[in-house]
Amino acid sequence: xxxxxxxxxxxxxxxxxxxxxxxxxxxxxxxxxxxxxxxxxxxxxxxxxxxxxxxxxxxxxxxxxxxxxxxxxxxxxxxxxxxxxxxxxxxxxxxxxxxxxxxxxxxxxxxxxxxxxxxxxxxxxxxxxxxxxxxxxx
Amino acid sequence: xxxxxxxxxxxxxxxxxxxxxxxxxxxxxxxxxxxxxxxxxxxxxxxxxxxxxxxxxxxxxxxxxxxxxxxxxxxxxxxxxxxxxxxxxxxxxxxxxxxxxxxxxxxxxxxxxxxxxxxxxxxxxxxxxxxxxxxx
Numbered sequence: 001x002x003x004x005x006x007x008x009x010x011x012x013x014x015x016x017x018x019x020x021x022x023x024x025x026x027x028x029x030x031x032x033x034x035x036x037x038x039x040x041x042x043x044x045x046x047x048x049x050x051x052x053x054x055x056x057x058x059x060x061x062x063x064x065x066x067x068x069x070x071x072x073x074x075x076x077x078x079x080x081x082x083x084x085x086x087x088x089x090x091x092x093x094x095x096x097x098x099x100x101x102x103x104x105x106x107x108x109x110x111x112x113x114x115x116x117x118x119x120x121x122x123x124x125x126x127x128x129x130x131x132x133x134x135x136x137x138x
Numbered sequence: 139x140x141x142x143x144x145x146x147x148x149x150x151x152x153x154x155x156x157x158x159x160x161x162x163x164x165x166x167x168x169x170x171x172x173x174x175x176x177x178x179x180x181x182x183x184x185x186x187x188x189x190x191x192x193x194x195x196x197x198x199x200x201x202x203x204x205x206x207x208x209x210x211x212x213x214x215x216x217x218x219x220x221x222x223x224x225x226x227x228x229x230x231x232x233x234x235x236x237x238x239x240x241x242x243x244x245x246x247x248x249x250x251x252x253x254x255x256x257x258x259x260x261x262x263x264x265x266x267x268x269x270x271x272x273x274x
Contacts, residue, residue: 015264017151017176017220041220044151044178046264086151086175129149129180 005121007054008064012074014083017044018099021088042086045128047104049078051112054121065120077111101128105136141257142198143186146208148217151178152233155222176220181238182268183212184260185246189253199254211245235263239271247273 019042020034030038037043051074055064081091087099093107105126116122127133153176154168164172171177185208189198219225221233227245231237239261250256262268 013264015177015179017178036218039218039220039224041223042151042176042178043149043218043220044176045149046178046180084170084173084177086173086177089175090173129147 004056005054006057006064007052008067008070009053010051010067010070010074012049012051012071012079014047014049014079015044016047016082016085016087017042018087018094019043020098020100022098042088047082048127048133049074049108050125050127052121052123052125053116054123055119065116070116073112073115077115078108081111101126101132101134102136105134109136139188140191140198141186141188142201142204142254143184144201144204144208146183146185146205146213148181148183148213149178150181150216150219150221151176152221153177154232154234156232176222179263181216182262183208183242184258184262185242185256186258186260187250187254188257189255192253199251207246207249211249212242215245235261235267235269236271239269243271243273 019039020037021030022033025033051070053065053070057064082104085091087094087104094103097103097107105124108126109122109124112124113122123135123137125133125135153173154171155164156167159167161172185204187199187204191198215225215227221228221238227241228238231241239259242261243256243259246259247256256273259271260268261271
């Protein structure tokens with residue numbers, strides 16, 4: 001019953017510091033590739049996160065998913081871990097993974113996927129700045 | 139009198155932390171903004187100048203020159219930096235949006251040409267939080 005599927009979206013935000021850095025490369029190569037994003041003292045962003053859940057509205061409630069529940073899951077899985085944090089230093093996910101918007105989106109998707117029933121399609125869109133944003137899965 | 143505004147932006151890390159206070163007091167006052175390892179923002183900076191349009195050009199001021207002044211004296215020193223550690227003009231100051239707006243005003247003022255007047259610095263830390271400074 002594909003025709004009855006509806007996409008619902010929840011928007012959240014978090015503010016975090018990060019640095020793009022590949023430890024396998026020397027400082028010069030990091031600076032060449034990542035430019036000012038590699039500043040050793042970090043920089044930061046207001047990240048905007050849009051989570052898209054697709055499913056058939058429940059006949060009893062009319063909801064695809066209760067948005068309060070979705071918001072709570074995002075808060076617990078993402079905001080509590082990332083908001084007002086240093087993504088490189090204060091989280092476990094980017095010890096060996098460069099915290100690009102791409103990789104952050106994949107990590108967020110994986111965290112949320114584990115909490116959202118498989119009958120729902122899930123997609124995340126992450127804005128690093130107003131003009132730079134990524135989407136996963138593509 | 140006409141007011142002309144130029145919007146620039148920069149991304150930076152910072153933390154709110156008063157070294158004269160204990161960790162507990164810092165956390166009480168600044169909450170998660172006191173996180174040891176920093177956090178960060180996409181700052182949006184609105185610089186407003188005022189004056190009379192030049193009769194020959196119709197311009198109050200060449201906005202490309204205004205942009206160049208803001209870039210040279212403000213955003214190039216702030217963009218992709220740690221405001222607490224990397225920025226000379228924020229040294230020994232608390233890195234609040236209020237203090238940053240005042241410091242930006244002070245950075246700009248000596249470079250504003252005599253034919254115009256600096257009117258306002260409006261600084262957004264997030265889309266929902268901003269401060270304004272008028273030099274008073």
